[in-house]
Amino acid sequence: MKQSLLIYDGSNSLFRAAAEATTRRLDEVVAVRWSAEPVQAFLEAQFDDRPFAFILVEGDSVHVGEATVGRVLGLIGLADALVDGLKRAYAVGGAPVGRLVHGRTVADLDGTFPLSAAAATHLADLRQVREVPVEAPTGES
Secondary structure (H helix, E strand, C coil): CEEEEECCCCCCHHHHHHHHHHHHHHCCEEEECCCCHHHHHHHHHHCCCCCCCCEEEECCCEEECCHHHHHHHHHHHHCCHHHHHHHHHHHHHHHHHHHHHHHHCCCCCEEECCCCHHHHHCCHHCCCCCCCCCCCCCCCC
C-alpha cells in the first residue's frame, strides 16, 4: 500500500501537534507541510492552483477540506456522530478560522478527487518521508 500524505499548515503549533497525533495513530499516514516546495508542485499539478486547504492523498484519491476531516477521523476510529459533527464544524468554521489562525482564507474546495497522473509524479519523494516535521523552524511559532 502506498504511503498516504496529510498536507497541513505547519506554521501553527496547534496544527503541528494535531498532525503529530494523527501520524502516531496511523502508521500509513505521513504529514507534510503545505508550504513545502514539493507539496506546492503537487498542488499545482493536481489543481492548476495552490489551494490552501487540509488535504489527504490516499491511494489514487485526493481528499480536500471537509472530506479530509471525515476521512482522517474515520481512519482514527472516532464515532460516526462525532466525525459528522466535526465535519460540519469544519464546513462552518473553516474560513473564519483560516483567516484568524493562518492569516489566509482556506480554499473553497471540498470533496474527493481522482489523483491526476501529472500530480502523481510529484508524490514519490514525499511518500518516502518517515518523520512528521512537527517542530517549528527557527522564527516560527
